[in-house]
Amino acid sequence: xxxxxxxxxxxxxxxxxxxxxxxxxxxxxxxxxxxxxxxxxxxxxxxxxxxxxxxxxxxxxxxxxxxxxxxxxxxxxxxxxxxxxxxxxxxxxxxxxxxxxxxxxxx
Amino acid sequence: xxxxxxxxxxxxxxxxxxxxxxxxxxxxxxxxxxxxxxxxxxxxxxxxxxxxxxxxxxxxxxxxxxxxxxxxxxxxxxxxxxxxxxxx
Numbered sequence: 001x002x003x004x005x006x007x008x009x010x011x012x013x014x015x016x017x018x019x020x021x022x023x024x025x026x027x028x029x030x031x032x033x034x035x036x037x038x039x040x041x042x043x044x045x046x047x048x049x050x051x052x053x054x055x056x057x058x059x060x061x062x063x064x065x066x067x068x069x070x071x072x073x074x075x076x077x078x079x080x081x082x083x084x085x086x087x088x089x090x091x092x093x094x095x096x097x098x099x100x101x102x103x104x105x106x107x
Numbered sequence: 108x109x110x111x112x113x114x115x116x117x118x119x120x121x122x123x124x125x126x127x128x129x130x131x132x133x134x135x136x137x138x139x140x141x142x143x144x145x146x147x148x149x150x151x152x153x154x155x156x157x158x159x160x161x162x163x164x165x166x167x168x169x170x171x172x173x174x175x176x177x178x179x180x181x182x183x184x185x186x187x188x189x190x191x192x193x194x195x
C-alpha cells in the first residue's frame with residue numbers, strides 16, 4: 001500500500017462527498033444533477049487512478065486505466081440525455097433560477 | 108484494528124446510501140432517475156476500493172460492466188421521459 005494511491009483515493013472520496021451533499025441540499029432537479037454528475041464523475045476517476053498507481057504494471061492497472069475514459073464519456077452523455085428528457089417531461093425550473101435559454105431553442 | 112482503506116470503503120458505501128435517500132424520497136420521477144444515475148457511478152468506486160483490499164483484478168471488470176449497463180439504463184429512462192417510443 002503506497003502513499004500516492006491513498007492520496008488519490010482520499011481526494012476522490014472528498015469529491016464524492018461534495019457531490020452527495022449537493023444531491024441532498026440543492027433545491028431543484030437541474031441543480032442536483034449538475035452538481036452530482038460533475039463531482040461524482042471526477043471523484044470516481046480519481047479513485048480509479050489511485051487503483052492504477054497501487055497495482056503498478058499489471059493487468060489490473062490496465063483495467064483501471066481503461067475504465068477512466070469509459071466512465072468519463074458515458075456519465076456525461078447520460079446526464080445530458082437525462083436533463084433533456086427532464087425538460088421535455090415538464091419539470092419547471094426552481095424559484096431562484098433567473099434565465100432559461102433552452103425555451104427559445106425548443107420553439 | 109481497522110486500517111485506513113476500510114474507513115474509506117465505509118465512507119463510500121455511506122455515500123451510496125445517501126443516494127438511496129434521493130431515490131426513495133424524491134418528489135418527482137426525474138429526481139429518482141438522478142439518484143439511480145449517481146448511484147451507478149458510486150458503485151464503480153466501491154468496486155475499485157474492494158479490488159485493492161482483496162488484491163484481485165476481476166472486480167474491476169464488474170465495475171466496467173456496471174458503467175455500461177448504467178449508461179444504457181439511464182438512456183432508456185431519458186427516452187421514456189421525452190415521451191417518444193424507443194425506436195424513434
